[in-house]
Amino acid sequence: MTYASFFAGRELIDEEFKTLPDEHIATRPAIHFNGGKPRCNRCNNTTNFASHPCARCGNLCTYCRNCIEMGKISSCTTLYTWNGPSPKHHENAGTLHWTGTLSAGQKVASRNVERAICYSREHLVWAVAGAGKTEVLFQGIASALSAGKRVCIAAPRSDVVRELAPRLAAVFPDTPPAVLYGGSPDRNTYSPLVISTTHQLYRFYHAFDVLIVDEVDAYPYTFDRSLQFAVQKARKPESSLIYLTATPHAEWQSEVKTGKREATLIPARYHRRPLPVPKTEWCGNWKKTTVPKNVLLWAKAKVKEGHRLLLFYPHIDTMEKALPIFKEMDPRIESVHAADPLRKEKVASMRRQEIPVLLSTTILERGVTFPGIDIAVIGAEDEVFTESALVQMAGRAGRSADYPTGDIRLFHYGKTDAMMKAIRQINEMNRLGIERGLIDR
Structure with a gap:
């Protein structure tokens, strides 16, 4: 594995790699102090800190408790990011191997998602459960990969990630996705197509041209500002952000209805039968x-x-x-x-x-x-x-x-x-x- 394929898009600490390349690496402190007040550069935490005698530097170090499950970072920890060229896509990366058809509602959403990806915009797909949100993404992802863009689909829960992974692998067999969750065997794998829990995005920095957040209203994402920060940190400055949900929170529903938020609503399932009512x-x-x-x-x-x-x-x-x-x-x-x-x-x-x-x-x-x-x-x-x-x-x-x-x-x-x-x-x-x-x- 080359340095580029290992480091590209990632933001890592010393314990997460064995050797450091001589060039194309940028660094910054893991914890920033402003007037003596700490802020974690990995998760943006400003309140949940503790101190401990540090084995690395020998001092009493401040460490972040909020993202400690991703590896402890202290005031003497350095974050490393890659600023060199990224690995090239496979020549067939954007080839879509899918023979299904979209419903009328899905077609509208698919076109709007592809347009948002093309013009690096934000877009919400509000679709009832079972409407086929994943299929709505296929053409947009294909266009992005064909254009050399890197794509990440993130979801708050690992069950959703594991459900999505084989479906995306089947329709993009030339671009096997890197699937990231706690304990995932793909942790060190590079792919232009990533499927990840939102927690794993703590480890990325300006990595993705397209970031798709599925189940955006789900716990813990909707209640955790640090996960929302991780999404913004993981996307490139010029990138598209696509949100998917069947149940947007009340504020977003209001913004959609008043035209303040760009969105596509799919109120029916692809099989054209009504939703069962409890x-x-x-x-x-x-x-x-x-x-x-x-x-x-x-x-x-x-x-x-x-x-x-x-x-x-x-x-x-x-x-x-x-x-x-x-x-x-x-x-x-x-x-x-x-x-x-x-x-x-x-x-x-x-x-x-x-x-x-x-x-x-x-x-x-x-x-x-x-x-x-x-x-x-x-x-x-x-x-x-x-x-x-x-x-x-x-x-x-x-x-x-x-x-x-x-x-x-x-x-x-x-x-x-x-x-x-x-x-x-x-x-x-x-x-x-x-x-x-x-x-x-």
Whole structure:
């Protein structure tokens, strides 16, 4: 591997490489002090610092606690970036190997994305879950790669990254993407096409001509200003920024409606069937019982009919207490959460239809597709289930043309504004889809 292919676009610390080239390397301090107040140049943190006796310099060093999971940086740490020529693209880098067709809504979004990439602008694609946001990107990415541009698709969650990677690899086989997340084997791989968690962008500086942020409203990105800073730091000064989401926050929705934010709205799925609308069902105080009776009866009836289920729980402990009851129905039933060491394997098994029912925290609210499933949210009134979370969970059902419908139940101990707003938003998208001729009545 050449120095250019290793360093290009990256911003690294000493511990992240073995040897340093003699030229084309720029440096800057990892922590900048202004009037004695520290600021981390890697993540822009200004408040979350601590001090420690430093083995490197022998002094009492200030270090950043905010991005420490990416490797500790202290006041004596140097950040290294490459300012030499970047590796050349493969001559077929921009060749698109995709034979699918776009819906009317997707075609409009695809043209607008390609135009934003061409003119280095920002653009928001607001598309309902299952509308085919990824396919909307293909032509724009192809044009960018053909023009010698470097492209990154970033998402807040590693599940989304792992879901996107094989799809992009299949349509751009001449440009195998570098896939970056915690523990990824591609950490030192160079590619003009990168698929990354937003956390991994801390390690890049002015690297990308095109930066696409998928699920821009998802936790933790939407609440973490340092991740938003990392996105801006990773893009080149002249570059395009494309945002994708099914549930933009209220401020962005207002900006779109008033014309202050450039956006394309896709209110319908590619298969032209309406979004399944959740039904609310009271289940009593679910916190005081292992599994509410009507939840269990619903699940048993669905499994008997041959349906597969995705059941969302607000808390790990409640979910794990319920799991043995569900396993009595079928021992293959599993649960999954963010810290589950078998998380990837369970999601893959669910995708292969080997698991009939999967219990999950909000970790699977977005970015995953399981064909032909029904959805239940247990304790839907819990504060963790925001409007956007409920819309996304509902969006797991009815995504494929073979299974365009689905039963979605919000089991609750009292209705909330978030529940009602989520239902209204789904109904509004269906109304717009019919109005624009994107849904068959």
